Amino acid sequence: MTTPIDRTGTPLVEMRDISIAFGGVKAVDRVSIDLYPGEVVGLLGHNGAGKSTLIKCLSGAYKQDSGDILINGEKVTINNPRDARAYNIETIYQTLALADNLDAASNLFLGRELVTPLGFVDEARMEAETRKIMGRLNPNFRKFAAPVKALSGGQRQSVAIARAVYFNARILIMDEPTAALGPQETRMVAELIQELKRQGLGIFLIEHDIHAVMNLCDRASVMKNGQLVGTVDVKDVTDDDILGMIILGKKPAKAA
Amino acid sequence: MAEATSGAGAPRKSIFDTLELDTRLLGMVGAFVVLCLVFNVVTDGRFLTPRNIFNLTIQTVSVAIMATGMVFVIVTRHIDLSVGSLLATCSAVMAMVQTVVLPQGLGVELGNPVIAPVAIVAGLIVGTAIGAFNGWLVGYLSIPAFIVTLGGLLVWRNVAWYLTNGQTIGPLDETFQLFGGTNGTLGETWSWIIGAIAAAAAVWAIWAGRRNKQSHEFPVKPLWAEALLSALIAGAILGFVAVLNAYQVPEARLQRIFEARGEVMPAGYTEGFGLPISVLLLILVAVVMTIVARKTRLGRYIFATGGNPDAAELSGVNTRLLTVKIFALMGFLCALSAVVAASRLTFHSNDIGTLDELRVIAAAVIGGTALAGGIGTIHGAILGALIMQSLQSGMAMVGVDAPFQNIVVGIVLVAAVLIDIIYRKRAGVR
Numbered sequence: 084m085t086t087p088i089d090r091t092g093t094p095l096v097e098m099r100d101i102s103i104a105f106g107g108v109k110a111v112d113r114v115s116i117d118l119y120p121g122e123v124v125g126l127l128g129h130n131g132a133g134k135s136t137l138i139k140c141l142s143g144a145y146k147q148d149s150g151d152i153l154i155n156g157e158k159v160t161i162n163n164p165r166d167a168r169a170y171n172i173e174t175i176y177q178t179l180a181l182a183d184n185l186d187a188a189s190n191l192f193l194g195r196e197l198v199t200p201l202g203f204v205d206e207a208r209m210e211a212e213t214r215k216i217m218g219r220l221n222p223n224f225r226k227f228a229a230p231v232k233a234l235s236g237g238q239r240q241s242v243a244i245a246r247a248v249y250f251n252a253r254i255l256i257m258d259e260p261t262a263a264l265g266p267q268e269t270r271m272v273a274e275l276i277q278e279l280k281r282q283g284l285g286i287f288l289i290e291h292d293i294h295a296v297m298n299l300c301d302r303a304s305v306m307k308n309g310q311l312v313g314t315v316d317v318k319d320v321t322d323d324d325i326l327g328m329i330i331l332g333k334k335p336a337k338a339a
Numbered sequence: 340m341a342e343a344t345s346g347a348g349a350p351r352k353s354i355f356d357t358l359e360l361d362t363r364l365l366g367m368v369g370a371f372v373v374l375c376l377v378f379n380v381v382t383d384g385r386f387l388t389p390r391n392i393f394n395l396t397i398q399t400v401s402v403a404i405m406a407t408g409m410v411f412v413i414v415t416r417h418i419d420l421s422v423g424s425l426l427a428t429c430s431a432v433m434a435m436v437q438t439v440v441l442p443q444g445l446g447v448e449l450g451n452p453v454i455a456p457v458a459i460v461a462g463l464i465v466g467t468a469i470g471a472f473n474g475w476l477v478g479y480l481s482i483p484a485f486i487v488t489l490g491g492l493l494v495w496r497n498v499a500w501y502l503t504n505g506q507t508i509g510p511l512d513e514t515f516q517l518f519g520g521t522n523g524t525l526g527e528t529w530s531w532i533i534g535a536i537a538a539a540a541a542v543w544a545i546w547a548g549r550r551n552k553q554s555h556e557f558p559v560k561p562l563w564a565e566a567l568l569s570a571l572i573a574g575a576i577l578g579f580v581a582v583l584n585a586y587q588v589p590e591a592r593l594q595r596i597f598e599a600r601g602e603v604m605p606a607g608y609t610e611g612f613g614l615p616i617s618v619l620l621l622i623l624v625a626v627v628m629t630i631v632a633r634k635t636r637l638g639r640y641i642f643a644t645g646g647n648p649d650a651a652e653l654s655g656v657n658t659r660l661l662t663v664k665i666f667a668l669m670g671f672l673c674a675l676s677a678v679v680a681a682s683r684l685t686f687h688s689n690d691i692g693t694l695d696e697l698r699v700i701a702a703a704v705i706g707g708t709a710l711a712g713g714i715g716t717i718h719g720a721i722l723g724a725l726i727m728q729s730l731q732s733g734m735a736m737v738g739v740d741a742p743f744q745n746i747v748v749g750i751v752l753v754a755a756v757l758i759d760i761i762y763r764k765r766a767g768v769r
Contacts (some may be wrong), residue, residue: 101420142653144653151360161762163655164654164655165655165657165736168655174653176653180645180647180649180650180654181645181647181648181650182642182647182650182651182713183646183647183713184642184645184646184713184714185643186649189639189642189643190643190650193639193643193650193651193654193656194640194651194654194655195655196636196637196639202635203630203634203635204633204634204635204636204638204639206634207551207552207554209556210555210557213553213613228400236752241353284418304678
């Protein structure tokens with residue numbers, strides 16, 4: 084790993100005592116996590132542990148029943164994805180959230196189209212910008228005119244990532260970004276995460292692959308049955324410790 | 340954008356690829372041309388006369404205007420079954436405003452030039468409001484559009500009935516009737532002027548698009564392909580004007596016009612009808628709707644929502660408000676169609692627009708709008724409306740029995756969708 088993270092200042096994001104229930108089932112129960120600039124925090128847990136639900140409160144897809152979200156130490160209200168974007172929070176969803184029938188440029192700028200002075204969509208400029216950023220992220224990308232339906236999993240993923248990166252995200256949420264990818268494309272995402280870290284972004288990474296978490300994350304927060312098992316510094320623990328947290332819901336002795 | 344062509348790096352193959360024409364659209368145009376030629380042969384050349392082409396265009400306008408709005412509704416995975424009834428309500432409102440409310444209620448003399456604009460504005464407001472209400476029920480209360488508009492089909496048909504007590508209201512205002520076709524045409528000179536402007540605008544649009552692409556160093560078509568395309572489009576526009584101008588106003592009618600002015604008609608005087616105002620209205624609607632679909636954020640959001648509603652919502656698109664806007668636009672277009680339909684009849688009748696919802700949906704679907712959402716074009720829907728109308732009036736001219744006419748139209752609808760499915764599979768992901 085690179086230089087240690089400075090956690091003395093104000094965290095970039097602080098989620099305090101977040102709870103959300105669906106029809107009596109507590110999907111997230113009084114969970115607190117935080118994130119510092121230049122840090123990658125992994126969120127782990129079984130399916131249904133509540134990690135996606137928790138993070139959706141930050142991205143604006145859900146609204147928490149109770150608890151506070153603080154950005155740079157200030158309490159904020161996030162009611163919908165538009166609010167989240169206003170705080171420079173960008174999300175790459177597991178389902179990629181792309182409109183299959185539109186091309187890469189239309190998807191990249193969806194909801195934030197570039198317009199001409201007359202208020203019309205400036206297709207040419209959006210395509211030019213898309214070519215620029217894709218040249219940086221995935222130089223092999225060529226299918227600018229095709230609907231994203233025609234793209235491979237990796238190409239679609241690079242469109243989704245480009246969307247988050249282009250708009251100068253400060254807080255990035257990645258929900259299993261490598262789930263649908265081959266080895267080469269997974270490496271590409273890993274390199275990108277390192278690059279974004281250096282730029283000072285804070286990243287929440289939802290992952291099932293413990294190996295990826297050990298490689299990419301600075302800290303790992305483990306959830307089970309809607310509750311936080313604990314947050315550990317990845318340097319201090321082994322794969323097995325984290326596995327134990329996920330399966331048994333017990334914090335390892337030495338890191339506790 | 341729905342039918343984006345192959346990647347920029349793909350090798351150019353056929354002439355169609357070079358021209359970057361949509362093969363699906365070409366297929367439809369081809370089918371339409373074949374249809375016209377067959378009817379022309381069977382009717383001994385009566386189908387492709389200026390007179391019949393003129394009639395075909397004015398008969399198509401009402402359904403075609405609504406079909407452009409239906410494209411947006413269907414693209415966002417909704418449906419509107421109430422358009423025929425909504426048209427009737429708008430028509431009833433406009434008829435009552437011009438024959439009862441203004442003359443009797445407010446004492447405006449019949450024939451006053453203010454009557455038509457007031458009636459039309461009233462109708463447009465009512466149509467837009469009802470559409471927006473439908474959209475609110477669908478978007479904000481999450482009632483399926485099928486149910487909302489199925490209810491609307493009954494409600495608005497009978498609101499129209501109630502407003503007019505089921506009576507036929509007419510004759511409608513003279514100025515209002517200008518939107519009806521034969522009662523309102525531009526004449527030969529103005530038709531040529533409009534045609535020339537339209538042709539120039541189309542050619543300019545092609546070349547402006549080319550310059551824009553070049554300024555960003557994107558690949559462009561070869562120069563000859565752009566030139567050929569420009570020539571084809573300009574030729575089609577001017578040819579259409581020439582045909583409409585060739586339809587002569589009947590002598591008896593001309594004589595009446597001259598007599599009304601207190602003049603004597605010179606011997607051998609002739610005059611062409613030219614472009615009907617209703618057709619001009621349809622062309623304007625088509626241009627505006629195409630610009631909305633391709634060049635505005637609203638259009639972007641409509642197609643994105645149709646492709647993946649969750650993605651659109653997560654990308655910050657307010658899909659509920661979008662639904663209200665789409666249905667309000669549909670309502671506005673129903674009112675516009677009501678102007679054309681009522682003024683073509685010269686009166687409001689209780690059964691105006693009956694079954695139009697099915698014709699409109701069929702036109703949009705034949706025109707390539709996918710019920711699964713995300714795909715559809717404005718020009719396709721208009722062509723779909725034209726194909727349906729040609730089939731119907733062609734069969735009537737040939738003397739096909741009424742039941743068989745509808746049977747054929749029904750079969751064509753299903754077959755068109757089947758061909759479309761096969762085409763899309765063959766063409767790969769589209």
